[in-house]
Each structure stands twice: as C-alpha cells, then as structure tokens.
C-alpha cells in the first residue's frame with residue numbers, strides 16, 4: 435500500500451469508520467435527488483466558535499460526517515456539552531462547564547482533522563492555555579501551520595513545541611494586532627477571527643481569505659456579539675469585545691459536496707438534483723461545468739446538474755482562492771474531463787501535491803500526464819520547485835474497472851465517480867475516509883440508483 439493510502443486508512447480507523455470496502459458495478463448513469471447539508475468547512479469551525487459564547491449555541495443543518503464527530507469529541511473533552519436538538523441535523527452546544535473541565539485524552543483525536551489548531555484562540559481566552567495535538571486532514575501537501583503560529587504569537591500567545599504537540603499560554607492575555615498574511619489561507623483567516631473577537635482592542639487583517647464559509651463564520655460571530663467589518667482588497671477589521679453569547683444559525687450548504695455530485699452526474703451521463711445547493715457560492719464552478727458541456731437548472735430549493743447529451747469539451751482550469759475555482763473541486767471534475775474530446779489542463783495552485791489520486795485513474799485507462807511546470811497563465815508558489823502540480827488530461831478514454839485504495843477525501847470521491855462510470859466491477863477500499871466530508875454518501879448513492887455492494891453488510 436502506498437504511504438498516502440496508509441495515512442488515509444489510519445485516519446479512517448481513528449474515527450471508527452465501518453463498511454470500508456465497496457464493490458461497484460459501473461457504467462450506469464446516476465439519476466435522482468439527494469440533499470446536501472451544512473458545509474464541512476463551516477460547520478466544524480462554527481462548532482469551535484461555540485466555545486467563545488457564555489450561553490449555548492444552536493447549529494442547524496449539521497451533516498453526519500466524521501469530521502463533525504471529531505470536533506464534537508474535542509469539544510466534549512473541553513467541557514462543552516453537545517446534544518442533538520429537536521430538528522434532524524441540529525446540535526446544541528453548551529460551553530458553560532469549559533472552565534472546570536480538565537484537558538484529558540485530547541490526543542485521542544490527534545491526526546484526525548485540522549480543526550484542533552482553531553481551538554487555540556478560544557481556549558486561550560477561556561482557560562489561559564491550550565494544547566494542540568498533531569493535526570490530521572488530507573495529505574495533499576506539507577500543510578504547515580506557520581501562519582497560525584505567527585498569528586497567535588502576534589496576539590501575545592507564548593508557544594512551546596513539545597514532542598506530542600504544541601502548548602500555548604497567554605500570560606498577558608491576547609491583544610489585538612495588525613496582521614498581514616503572505617497567502618490568503620482559509621485556516622489562518624479563521625484563526626485570526628476566532629482569536630480577535632475576544633482580544634483586547636482592534637485587529638486589522640490584510641491578505642485575508644474570503645471564502646463563503648469564512649463569510650458565514652463571520653455571520654455567526656456577529657450573531658454572538660462580535661464587531662467585524664469586511665473591507666475591499668481582502669482587509670478584515672475586528673473590534674474585540676468583552677463577552678460573546680451563543681448563536682442560533684443554519685449552516686451554509688456544502689458547495690464542495692454539491693460540486694462533487696455535479697461532476698458525478700457529468701461523468702456517469704446522469705442527472706442529479708442537488709437539494710440545498712445555491713447559485714451564488716457556486717458561480718465559478720457553474721461556469722466551468724457549462725464550458726465542459728454540462729447543463730444545470732437553478733431552482734429555489736437546489737440545482738439540477740445533468741449531462742445534456744453530445745460531446746464534452748476540454749477546459750483549462752487553474753485552482754485558486756475564492757472567488758477562483760476551488761481546489762476541492764478539481765479531483766471530481768478531472769474524472770469527467772477524462773471523457774471530454776480533447777486536451778484539458780488543470781493547474782493546481784493551492785496545494786503542491788493534490789494529484790495523488792490520478793495514479794488510480796491512469797490504471798483505469800485515463801490518459802493523464804503530470805507535470806511540475808506551472809501550466810497556466812499564473813506562475814504559482816510551486817513553480818520551479820519540482821512539485822508535480824499540473825495535469826494534462828487527454829480524452830475521451832474508456833475507463834475500465836479496477837481495485838482502488840482511496841487516498842484522501844476528494845481524491846476518494848473522484849475514485850468513486852470513476853468506478854461508477856467504468857464498465858465492469860471495481861473494488862474500492864478505504865472508502866471510510868470519504869465520510870470525513872460526504873454525509874450519508876452510501877445512502878445517497880443508493881438513492882441515485884448506483885449498483886454496488888458494501889462488503890460486510
């Protein structure tokens with residue numbers, strides 16, 4: 435097994451996933467309606483924000499994904515009572531016992547998600563100390579946390595690196611500051627927000643990320659009593675306040691999940707109505723989907739994505755920070771691009787190693803060449819550094835069945851799509867990792883008429 439798959443398998447095992455291998459009889463269009471819930475990349479941060487409130491928070495449309503379970507476990511370790519609310523997908527997060535909780539067993543969640551790093555600001559405010567275990571998340575590059583540590587140090591955190599993780603204290607409290615991010619990192623922007631809202635005085639962040647999930651986190655923090663303005667040119671200003679209350683919020687839908695099902699509709703010649711998907715957050719994706727030859731209808735309650743017949747066309751894509759084409763969308767779309775007539779190019783500019791999933795597609799018959807040059811109009815941070823971060827996809831190619839070990843979340847979903855579009859029977863293992871970000875995906879595949887068997891069921 436390759437090291438990536440080993441990491442992924444270990445991460446899956448850590449969060450207790452079952453039904454890890456599925457056998458797929460491909461070659462049939464996916465058709466039907468599924469619903470997407472709140473975004474993994476917002477919900478997990480919204481759960482952390484509840485730590486900042488003096489009163490309980492209510493979060494709605496929480497998806498049943500393992501990243502939510504990991505963050506729930508971390509919050510409970512820190513004394514937050516987490517209970518299910520009256521409506522399906524509703525969580526009630528009560529932080530009143532945080533001060534009296536002991537930090538035990540936090541290491542049990544090490545390596546399962548990247549979220550623990552975002553506990554630092556809230557815990558420093560509430561307890562004056564924080565311990566962060568080794569982080570997980572998809573292995574799609576080095577994934578350093580230098581921006582996070584620099585940001586926290588600027589607020590006044592004292593950081594001590596230990597063999598088992600990172601310990602932080604704030605002997606003088608946390609004080610607002612001026613910060614400039616060298617790259618608009620989603621996580622580092624969230625770190626600033628979650629720390630600045632309760633810091634003493636004002637914070638000015640330039641070079642901020644402005645993804646829709648960040649804007650929704652800002653909505654939540656404002657509901658809690660924070661004062662945050664988002665100005666032009668990636669500048670966010672925060673005025674610290676003395677206390678925050680809990681919030682009630684319905685999470686933004688998961689645009690990454692929606693784009694993945696859209697790509698599945700295109701690659702399998704299918705027709706999928708994604709309930710809960712909205713146009714504004716998907717504008718950039720929809721343009722590319724249309725250029726490739728996919729069709730969509732926007733409805734009040736979701737978006738219908740379908741293959742309208744005819745040939746698919748090649749495209750040139752560069753992934754980028756918002757409002758660009760999101761990095762999490764490229765893997766599922768690449769499967770559809772193997773069916774386009776001509777040469778497509780994908781230049782990945784956000785992560786330096788996000789083409790690990792391509793090896794399995796090549797084994798299945800795809801014609802994909804990987805390059806370390808920047809194959810796009812923008813030279814990126816990875817050019818001239820031997821990172822294989824551009825792909826040339828020549829199509830159409832018939833995909834045939836294979837045995838695949840899923841390497842990471844989005845790569846894994848793209849492997850599912852490939853197996854569903856390929857003729858024959860594929861065995862896809864380590865699918866548990868897909869539950870990190872795709873709630874109930876086995877049920878949804880059934881709703882869409884996929885022909886597969888979960889081993890052991």
Ligand SMILES: CC(=O)N[C@H]1[C@@H](OP(=O)(O)OP(=O)(O)OC[C@H]2O[C@@H](n3ccc(=O)[nH]c3=O)[C@H](O)[C@@H]2O)O[C@H](CO)[C@@H](O)[C@@H]1O
Nearest residue numbers: 475577578579580581582618619620621622761762784785
């Ligand atoms: C849980 C979550 O929300 N994950 C999303 C988040 O990840 P995440 O928040 O980890 O991604 P970032 O935006 O921080 O990373 C972007 C780039 O900045 C670099 N970087 C980041 C932090 C740091 O301290 N130093 C540094 O060099 C990263 O290596 C990467 O090359 O945004 C990514 C980019 O939209 C998405 O793909 C992930 O799905």
Ligand SMILES: C=C(OP(=O)(O)O)C(=O)O
Nearest residue numbers: 548571572762843844871
């Ligand atoms: C890379 C991803 O997530 P994470 O940052 O949680 O690993 C993803 O959602 O595709």
